[in-house]
Amino acid sequence: DAKTTQPTSMDCAEGRAANLPCNHSTISGNEYVYWYRQIHSQGPQYIIHGLKNNETNEMASLIITEDRKSSTLILPHATLRDTAVYYCIVRVAFNAGNNRKLIWGLGTSLAVNP
Amino acid sequence: NAGVTQTPKFQVLKTGQSMTLQCAQDMNHEYMSWYRQDPGMGLRLIHYSVGAGITDQGEVPNGYNVSRSTTEDFPLRLLSAAPSQTSVYFCASSPGIYHTGGRNQPQHFGDGTRLSIL
Numbered sequence: 001d002a003k004t005t006q007p008t009s010m011d012c013a014e015g016r017a018a019n020l021p022c023n024h025s026t027i028s029g030n031e032y033v034y035w036y037r038q039i040h041s042q043g044p045q046y047i048i049h050g051l052k053n054n055e056t057n058e059m060a061s062l063i064i065t066e067d068r069k070s071s072t073l074i075l076p077h078a079t080l081r082d083t084a085v086y087y088c089i090v091r092v093a094f095n096a097g098n099n100r101k102l103i104w105g106l107g108t109s110l111a112v113n114p
Numbered sequence: 115n116a117g118v119t120q121t122p123k124f125q126v127l128k129t130g131q132s133m134t135l136q137c138a139q140d141m142n143h144e145y146m147s148w149y150r151q152d153p154g155m156g157l158r159l160i161h162y163s164v165g166a167g168i169t170d171q172g173e174v175p176n177g178y179n180v181s182r183s184t185t186e187d188f189p190l191r192l193l194s195a196a197p198s199q200t201s202v203y204f205c206a207s208s209p210g211i212y213h214t215g216g217r218n219q220p221q222h223f224g225d226g227t228r229l230s231i232l
Binding site for chain 2: 034036041042043044045046049087101102103104105106107
């Protein structure tokens with residue numbers, strides 16, 4: 001029941017911007033979009049999250065379309081250390097209470113090449 | 115600043131054995147959770163806790179028990195290991211009551227425990 005759709009893999013040249021797209025057409029109005037990444041053999045690492053406005057932090061920028069059905073994670077100057085699997089995630093309710101969980105898909109495997 | 119610490123990093127068990135995967139965080143986070151990650155699948159939530167003394171089931175809780183006696187620790191117990199429990203297990207923590215939607219806090223993950231059941 002994945003709620004997001006991402007390309008399986010992408011390539012990017014070192015020093016260039018990496019633009020990772022995500023489709024989340026069924027997102028509800030008050031749910032955030034989260035981005036995490038997982039470098040090989042490590043635990044997932046939080047990158048950024050947003051609701052409707054574009055967001056920027058020291059790691060990346062997040063562009064969310066006005067209809068909120070898709071977003072793009074931008075790594076402005078990709079380095080070799082940015083090679084990882086990138087996950088675009090939304091939350092869904094999963095039991096009778098007010099509890100929600102993150103839906104983790106398979107993400108996008110980004111390869112940054114020298 | 116250790117963050118989320120998981121031990122052991124690797125473990126091999128025989129079917130039917132029991133063991134406890136340890137998870138500790140030093141950030142005074144209220145919320146902690148356990149996930150498993152299997153090839154070809156996303157992370158799946160096993161159990162979670164919104165504070166000391168409070169635990170609840172995630173989407174794949176069968177075969178696992180948890181307890182939360184302190185804010186810092188959230189161990190995961192396998193009472194009778196089965197080959198289907200071969201996986202990489204991740205523990206995560208976050209401030210606030212993440213799952214109830216009141217606060218949208220990111221989760222901090224440990225580096226995982228790689229568990230093989232023979």
